[in-house]
Amino acid sequence: MNADTPYNPEQGMPEQIAAAINRDCTRFKAMRSRGELGVALARVVLLYSPRDIRQMEQNFGNSIRDLSPDYRKDLEEAITGHLLGTYQAIRLMDQQGTFRTKKEPVTDAENTYWDMVIAQCRPGTGDLRLRFLKFLLAASCMIVQQEPGHPVGMRFPGGDRVELIDGVYYCPVREKAGDVDAALCPFCPAQQTPAVGYLKPPLNASEHRKQEFIDNCYRYHNFNG
Numbered sequence: 001m002n003a004d005t006p007y008n009p010e011q012g013m014p015e016q017i018a019a020a021i022n023r024d025c026t027r028f029k030a031m032r033s034r035g036e037l038g039v040a041l042a043r044v045v046l047l048y049s050p051r052d053i054r055q056m057e058q059n060f061g062n063s064i065r066d067l068s069p070d071y072r073k074d075l076e077e078a079i080t081g082h083l084l085g086t087y088q089a090i091r092l093m094d095q096q097g098t099f100r101t102k103k104e105p106v107t108d109a110e111n112t113y114w115d116m117v118i119a120q121c122r123p124g125t126g127d128l129r130l131r132f133l134k135f136l137l138a139a140s141c142m143i144v145q146q147e148p149g150h151p152v153g154m155r156f157p158g159g160d161r162v163e164l165i166d167g168v169y170y171c172p173v174r175e176k177a178g179d180v181d182a183a184l185c186p187f188c189p190a191q192q193t194p195a196v197g198y199l200k201p202p203l204n205a206s207e208h209r210k211q212e213f214i215d216n217c218y219r220y221h222n223f224n225g
Helices: 012-031 033-043 050-064 069-096 113-120 128-144 207-224
Strands: 163-165 168-171
Touching: 012 033, 012 113, 012 128, 033 069, 033 168, 050 069, 050 113, 050 128, 113 128
Parallel strands: none
Antiparallel strands: 163 168
């Protein structure tokens, strides 16, 4: 990491870091395609180091230390693998020029993500450097790659997990965020997991058939309740 960047852990007061985040978010908001955004995100993400990822993992582990040992272990494995995997994927895609093949436009709704990030990364909201990195990694997943902000297989209280079925992502807390990361959930491309957790969407179905399945699950869930 260059010594003159405000994302250097030894450089920059909170106000300076917040101002730099604001500038970057304003720049990201002007990106028109997913690939253009991916390149811009990589330029900032790769200012960070694997050491920063390890610190994020440690912070997350400390935040869930009061959970049951089995659930805590499951969560730590899911999140630590996701953080490092996303960071390394960004590095690889940047090196291989993969981002430049992504011509799909970023929607106006997705661009409001950066307004949220600015609001969430103000002085007094914790370690701004690592907080911003979390949002950068999530943006690469959700906006550039069109993947959920939480990794497939991640388990939530109650046992339900993020799933990928027939090319569609399903998350059990997509519309029921509660104390989960409500800041990210509105921007996640995953659909809400149907209320009847053990029912699965039909294989190789049309979008109409998939939506019909979800509607029926909600309408008739008491049949199996």
